[in-house]
Amino acid sequence: MPQITYIDSDGNKHQVELPLGATIMEGAVQNDIKGIIAECGGSCMCATCHCYIGEEYLDKLPEMEEEEDEMLEGAVAPRTERSRLGCQVRISNALDGLVVEIPQEQ
Amino acid sequence: MKKNVIIIGAGHAGIQSAASLREEGFEGSICIFSEDADFPYQKPPLSKGYLDGSQQKNSIMFRSEAWYENNQVELKLGELVDKVDVSQNTVYATSGVYTFDFLVFATGAYNRELPIPIKGTDQPLYLRTMKDADYLKVALDQENVQDILVIGGGFIGLEIAAYAAKSGKKVTVVEYQPRLMQRVLPPMLSEHFAAKHKAYGVDLRMGVGVQALNQDSRWTASLSTGETVAADQVVVGIGVLPSQNLAEQAGIKCSNGIEVNEFCETSVTGVFAIGDCALHPNPFAGGGMVRLESVQNAVDQAKVIASTICGKPTSYHQVPWFWTHQYNLKLQMAGLSEGYDQLIVRGDVEGDKFSVFYFKNNQLIAVDSINKPADHLQARKWIQASYTPDVQKLSDDSIKLNEC
Numbered sequence: 001m002p003q004i005t006y007i008d009s010d011g012n013k014h015q016v017e018l019p020l021g022a023t024i025m026e027g028a029v030q031n032d033i034k035g036i037i038a039e040c041g042g043s044c045m046c047a048t049c050h051c052y053i054g055e056e057y058l059d060k061l062p063e064m065e066e067e068e069d070e071m072l073e074g075a076v077a078p079r080t081e082r083s084r085l086g087c088q089v090r091i092s093n094a095l096d097g098l099v100v101e102i103p104q105e106q
Numbered sequence: 107m108k109k110n111v112i113i114i115g116a117g118h119a120g121i122q123s124a125a126s127l128r129e130e131g132f133e134g135s136i137c138i139f140s141e142d143a144d145f146p147y148q149k150p151p152l153s154k155g156y157l158d159g160s161q162q163k164n165s166i167m168f169r170s171e172a173w174y175e176n177n178q179v180e181l182k183l184g185e186l187v188d189k190v191d192v193s194q195n196t197v198y199a200t201s202g203v204y205t206f207d208f209l210v211f212a213t214g215a216y217n218r219e220l221p222i223p224i225k226g227t228d229q230p231l232y233l234r235t236m237k238d239a240d241y242l243k244v245a246l247d248q249e250n251v252q253d254i255l256v257i258g259g260g261f262i263g264l265e266i267a268a269y270a271a272k273s274g275k276k277v278t279v280v281e282y283q284p285r286l287m288q289r290v291l292p293p294m295l296s297e298h299f300a301a302k303h304k305a306y307g308v309d310l311r312m313g314v315g316v317q318a319l320n321q322d323s324r325w326t327a328s329l330s331t332g333e334t335v336a337a338d339q340v341v342v343g344i345g346v347l348p349s350q351n352l353a354e355q356a357g358i359k360c361s362n363g364i365e366v367n368e369f370c371e372t373s374v375t376g377v378f379a380i381g382d383c384a385l386h387p388n389p390f391a392g393g394g395m396v397r398l399e400s401v402q403n404a405v406d407q408a409k410v411i412a413s414t415i416c417g418k419p420t421s422y423h424q425v426p427w428f429w430t431h432q433y434n435l436k437l438q439m440a441g442l443s444e445g446y447d448q449l450i451v452r453g454d455v456e457g458d459k460f461s462v463f464y465f466k467n468n469q470l471i472a473v474d475s476i477n478k479p480a481d482h483l484q485a486r487k488w489i490q491a492s493y494t495p496d497v498q499k500l501s502d503d504s505i506k507l508n509e510c
Contacts, residue, residue, distance in 0.1 A: 030170045039405060041148040045429050067479055074483025
């Protein structure tokens with residue numbers, strides 16, 4: 001299973017293994033990573049699973065749908081080119097070793 | 107001495123209460139009673155992603171087992187609470203008698219049942235729990251099940267109708283009110299959704315009641331118009347009622363829900379009610395008493411009681427928001443539009459990408475957005491801050507929303 005490192009909203013590192021097909025949001029919630037709220041449960045409705053993706057993995061991510069793009073515009077923490085909604089990124093083998101940073105605010 | 111909290115109910119309200127209590131540094135014991143034997147899960151996906159198979163059991167669980175262990179949150183699943191005695195701070199459950207310093211009713215709501223004669227060996231299907239959803243999916247997915255009758259044109263009924271229609275079933279929706287989702291949507295949006303359902307072949311019967319259901323080899327529904335509708339399966343979604351029996355029997359003040367103040371505290375000190383079961387004063391309903399059935403309300407009220415229990419009384423002041431997903435239409439609602447006296451439509455109605463802004467006495471009170479998530483997030487910020495955008499600018503699509 002791919003290994004993912006989360007840096008939570010307090011700056012603590014957590015290394016976890018996630019099953020293929022799980023989303024970054026689900027992985028965070030299931031592993032009690034602080035800072036991912038995911039109020040809507042993964043429906044791309046609330047923008048509270050905003051995270052910053054490690055730069056070297058940006059081109060390995062599934063393409064962003066218009067909906068996610070729009071939601072990110074409304075996220076509380078500043079949007080950067082590394083911003084994604086955790087519920088819209090599924091874990092694949094290509095993401096093994098990925099580092100995901102969680103912003104302080106959702 | 108450390109205090110302890112008992113929570114009744116393991117939906118969004120109950121689980122968030124436990125999580126927020128720990129985040130606030132609460133050190134006493136926390137115990138959650140849940141009638142539902144399944145490991146605590148989120149209910150909104152049951153009529154959406156879970157039903158269509160895009161979300162699995164694992165992905166709709168609130169938290170992992172390890173989380174409950176690490177945070178010392180005790181779960182008593184599949185366990186009924188029989189009685190609450192507030193004078194003795196005691197809960198009587200199947201496994202024994204438990205005492206509390208604080209009690210939280212997060213009991214949710216139960217399905218309103220069809221008040222008509224029903225004859226048959228089976229019962230029509232309802233949806234509330236994961237078990238119901240599993241059963242519903244199997245029932246709807248059967249190949250020899252072709253004609254589906256959905257009774258009720260609200261969110262749940264229509265989400266199920268959309269799933270069935272997309273799966274190629276012949277769906278009839280019977281709604282007692284003259285239009286879909288009448289309680290929460292203006293005529294324009296009811297029409298928009300009706301047109302989408304019709305485009306998928308759904309037969310909508312509006313302003314029509316069902317008077318009886320009979321099952322032989324198939325179901326036959328007798329309608330108030332004198333017509334009948336035949337179906338292989340009947341699904342009912344005609345609203346919910348607050349689960350308030352336990353509270354009522356304990357002498358806590360209830361009417362349409364368990365009555366609470368702005369701190370979500372009931373008529374008994376130290377006893378709270380939150381989420382679908384709580385009738386509360388809401389600043390976004392002009393301070394009136396309302397009962398909201400939504401994730402937002404459950405989660406935000408849970409945060410309120412957690413603060414209050416931890417000695418930082420906080421009043422409930424969060425803009426309500428809701429969502430439904432039918433076909434390609436993702437509707438997000440911010441605020442409560444009831445009583446609006448003006449509305450402005452912005453965006454591409456034909457292209458299913460627009461928002462409706464509602465005003466009352468020149469104040470923005472609500473915004474419904476279809477496939478316009480950015481509008482929705484902006485609207486929540488505005489309504490929360492009591493900001494009213496410039497109506498002239500808002501009517502001009504060429505001006506960016508955040509510049510209105």
